[in-house]
Amino acid sequence: MKSVKRKCSRCGNPGLHAKKRPAVRTVAGHSFKASVPALVCDSCGAVYFNGPALGDFDLAVANKLARAGVSDGEAIKFMRKAVGLPAVTLAELLDTSPETVSRWERGVSHIDRAAFAILAGIVTERADDRSDTLERLRALRHPTRLGQMVQIDA
DSSP states (O other): OOEEEEEOTTTOOEEEEEEEEEEEEEETTEEEEEEEEEEEETTTOOEEEOHHHHHHHHHHHHHHHHHHTOOSHHHHHHHHHHTTOOHHHHHHHTTSOHHHHHHHHHTSSOOOHHHHHHHHHHHHHHHTTOOHHHHHHHHHHSOOOOOSSOOOOO
16 A cells, blocks of 8 residues: 555654554444554554544444444443434433433443434444434424425425
8 A cells, every 4th residue: 555654653754554454342242343444654563543444443333233232331332422422412312311321321221222223223324324313303302394385396
């Protein structure tokens, strides 16, 4: 792969090379591994992962957890963070309190099936580059006023 004109922050070597390196995430007792783009220093071996690629990896991990129904606190927190939802926002969308979300994520209480299904839907849709569930939840919080006659193009 091509050389990049940056210096290694560990040894100062000018010239990092773009390569793929293994990245591992362990969530809720499950380990996930993928090859992720990174910059590698040939001199000292330092690895600098590509941020957006790591975000994509985290979303893929969250998607696997959601589709498998893994609903313990660590998985809930990981999924929420992978889709970029602050705990307060998730609480608002689910019409619950931030304290409830905190209890789910700390494993103090179990998330109910409906709330998990909604969070899992948000995760799987985001992995498919969609946001239908988020848009519906936001519409429920702030409904749009429709006129008496609404034109539908069929």
